[in-house]
Amino acid sequence: MAGEPQPDCLFCKIVSGEIPATIVRETDTTVAFRDINPQAPTHVLVIPRLHYADAASLGAAEPQVLADVLCEAGNVAADEKVDQTGYRVVFNTGAGAGQTVFHAHAHVLGGRGLAWPPG
Numbered sequence: 038m039a040g041e042p043q044p045d046c047l048f049c050k051i052v053s054g055e056i057p058a059t060i061v062r063e064t065d066t067t068v069a070f071r072d073i074n075p076q077a078p079t080h081v082l083v084i085p086r087l088h089y090a091d092a093a094s095l096g097a098a099e100p101q102v103l104a105d106v107l108c109e110a111g112n113v114a115a116d117e118k119v120d121q122t123g124y125r126v127v128f129n130t131g132a133g134a135g136q137t138v139f140h141a142h143a144h145v146l147g148g149r150g151l152a153w154p155p156g
Contacts, residue, residue, distance in 0.1 A: 039098060040087045048084050048140035062113060066105040069113050069145075078148030079117040079124065083109045088140055092128035095141040103141075110145045119147030127155070 042049040050056040051070065058070035061081055072080040085102045089095035096103040107126065114120040124147030129136040 039089055039094065043088050043140075046088055046140050047138050048082075048142065049088050052084070052086050061116065062109060064105065064109060066102050067109045069109055072144070076144075077146040077151070079114075079119050079146065081113045081117065081145045082142045083113060083145060084140060084142040090139045090141065091130040091136065092141045092143070093130055106141070106143050110143050113145045114147060117145075117147060119145075123147065123151070125151050125155070 042053065047056065051058045052068055058068075060068060060070045062069040062083075066086055067083055068086060069081050069083045072082055083106050085095060085099070085106055087095070087099060087102060089098060092103065095106075110126045111120070114124045117124075124145060127144040127146065128141070129144075
């Protein structure tokens, strides 16, 4: 059921503490941790504690939690000191867009030049 932890979800297991991660921030609604395959000097994932497959379904069901994810992305950027030089927040939605873990998450990328268009 949407919003409920999924037993086979990697990110749900990180939220529960079952799988370790390098956590950089936590709130009542979010967890932020370093990506294990960083694509930039700063590459942190911000996830909701609730399980939704992607950002679109999270936003439709829990708009305040999606807002919390975005707010935490900004806090991560400030903590990582990339907020002054520029950073990118990316939500991949669907396999065709590169989503590999189907639990909504934002990538916070910074610390190097980020070309446009991405991908």
